[in-house]
Amino acid sequence: MKLEIVNKSPFPLPNYLTEGSAGIDLYANIDESMLLKPLERILIPTGIHISIPTGYEAQIRARSGLALKYGITLANGIGTIDSDYRGEIKIILINLGQEDFIINSGDRIAQMVFIKYEKVTLIEVNKLDETKRGSGGFGHTGI
Numbered sequence: 189m190k191l192e193i194v195n196k197s198p199f200p201l202p203n204y205l206t207e208g209s210a211g212i213d214l215y216a217n218i219d220e221s222m223l224l225k226p227l228e229r230i231l232i233p234t235g236i237h238i239s240i241p242t243g244y245e246a247q248i249r250a251r252s253g254l255a256l257k258y259g260i261t262l263a264n265g266i267g268t269i270d271s272d273y274r275g276e277i278k279i280i281l282i283n284l285g286q287e288d289f290i291i292n293s294g295d296r297i298a299q300m301v302f303i304k305y306e307k308v309t310l311i312e313v314n315k316l317d318e319t320k321r322g323s324g325g326f327g328h329t330g331i
């Protein structure tokens with residue numbers, strides 16, 4: 189799928205780093221290095237704007253290496269980039285580790301995956317169809 193991108197950062201266009209990579213890594217585009225203390229969160233600009241085709245979204249996801257080594261993840265779990273959003277893509281990082289973490293401009297801080305999704309038309313009813321599970325959930329089949 190082709191996708192238009194405006195890159196206002198000094199870094200190359202983000203790209204898939206291996207043949208089978210699902211995500212493209214996003215670079216922090218900041219004037220000076222930033223310090224993220226334990227449990228602090230911060231909004232990091234990337235300098236990129238994209239135009240996603242209708243019916244698709246982009247998901248911003250954590251990088252597992254940063255999560256495992258430093259506890260750096262996303263405060264919003266998975267970021268949702270709407271197809272009609274033309275603003276700058278920004279990353280909401282949180283430091284769940286025990287050490288200060290320094291973000292330098294050009295660091296690969298998260299990854300972006302493109303996903304096809306369905307839109308639904310909600311039809312309000314008084315009663316839903318019956319299933320074996322019913323209202324059971326949250327571990328009702330055992331852990």
Ligand SMILES: O=c1ccn([C@H]2C[C@H](O)[C@@H](COP(=O)(O)OP(=O)(O)OP(=O)(O)O)O2)c(=O)[nH]1
Binds near residue numbers: 264267269270273277
């Ligand atoms: O990690 C993220 C999440 C969102 N966005 C941008 C793109 C997205 O299309 C827009 C709105 O995101 P979302 O719907 O998650 O936020 P909201 O709090 O519901 O804001 P809004 O009322 O603008 O929809 O913000 C980012 O740049 N990074």
Ligand SMILES: [Mg+2]
């Ligand atoms: Mg929203």
